[in-house]
Amino acid sequence: MSTRQFVTRDGTRLAVETAEPVGSAAETTVVLVHGWTQDRRTWDRVVGLLPPDVRRVRYDLRGHGESAPAEPGTATIDHLADDLAEVIDAEAPSGRLVLAGHSMGGMTIMALADRHPELVRNRVNGVAFVSTACSGMDRMTLGLPGFLGNLAHRVERGLADLLTRYRGDRLPIGRIPANLAIRWLVFGRGPGNADVASVVDQFLRAHPASVGAFQNAISLHDRTAALATLRHTPSVVLAGTADRLCSPRHAQAIAAELEAGHLVLYPDAGHMLPQERAHDVAEHIAALCRFPLVTK
Template sequence: MGEVVAGARGADGTRLHVEVDGPANASDSGVTVVLAHGWTLDARSWGPVTARLVGGASAPRVVRFDHRGHGRSAAVDPESMTLEQLADDLAEVIGQVAPEGPLVLGGHSMGGMTVMALAERHPELVARRVAGVALVATASGGTTEQFLGLAPRGLAAVQRAERRLYASRWWTRRELLSKRPAMLNPGMRWLLLGPGVEREALRITSECVAACRPATLSGFRPTLEAHERDAALAAFATIRTTVLVGSRDRLTPVRAARRISTALPSASLTIFPEAGHMLPVERVAGVTARLDVLVRSAMVGAGTP
């Protein structure tokens, strides 16, 4: 675990868990990488990639944090569980721990949507500071289209069942989804991971999801369904951007990545064969390599040797 930033806060004062790895100052390498995690996960999901980044030749400063309501950050009311609020939190975290120097932003799943919302709500920050963007297993919209391959009737049935579950006392009174992460392994294998996944990737995934607050899972669902930000991608047109997706991703499938590429033709697209949704733990070397390219490009742009 990196150094925990004491007193880190979101845009409305919500306490956030923020960790910094690598050089003490952004000026040491010239670049800060800020990594945003996915829905129901936390900063641990970026741990393997962070370890490789700070151990590499470019050794950037890496900032990871738990979104509000997730992991070790404070619980919040559902009213603030929106992508807009997450984007404002991201801008606030950058201002607090990386106020200077070029940035490389990496967003996985909901984290990628947060990066898009940042471009929409804080375009001046993106234009002035961001030198590279990695959109990892994410979508620019259409998140309810053919969800998990379900036809509209099947999707409607799932949504009705979810509403009943979310309103139940069993759901609202629980502090964790599960006290036994290993019990989630079969579901995580099917839903989030590709075939033949390594044990460590499964462990991290199950532990993150098990530790999620049920109210966080249900509270963020509406904002994810409403997410439509193809237009926001224009902010990255002159910024080096890479789009990554697994060929077996059930949540944000290849068509979602191709939709981003269509809206942002300057971005590169990589499809990882046989990988699922959890690329930061399933394809650690591949994701790190693409982030490292962005970091090196940013260093050159900043004039860092």
């Protein structure tokens, strides 16, 4: 396993980690794309469960983890898609690809299909959409009804605006309140303390102005039409029934656009399926690696 600093065409430094298979050349590369306010550690419990004969690539999105902050105007899902295309070109320039995206990472894969359709048609042989959405993120109610849902939406919009104007390097919140908020917000029933701690640590490391701008980008996200590029690609759509951010309704909307897609809902699981259902997520990604090469 090696980690290096990769610089994109617009000069943004990304932390990229690549693990090569032992003793053989990789015919398949799995690229793991994390979500909003997280980093490549999202996949810690998944990456070691993937087939040993595949190359595994994961990286920190701009504005997250060990990567550089997103410069003003670049905290968009379009820029994330272009970054993903560049990472693929640098780390896996040939062979077939299996892409797995959690939350905003799934949105990034949809934008890749929109902005780089030839890359997707020619090389992507499987996609796992994990706790994500193709549209409908403009009104975040956190699953709360009526007045509470309206209040949650207003607070979310206000926080995004405040964060985009915040000039500090780290989010201005302590670990204890962050732990309580994240445990309620993104986990389902009975999360492990180590998993919560990891998600909190990733959250606290994210760059505030970047994540505020990305939250605005998520609210505008609509890549339903782009899923046509992946319509016949083997795929799986995974969601927790207790997900407050990307509900089963969002997962069903994605699956409806994918003729070769398979929808799986996990009762009582929340948004963080790579932690809450790591073995299941890994098994579904591994199954996509075993599909024969798709001719499109």
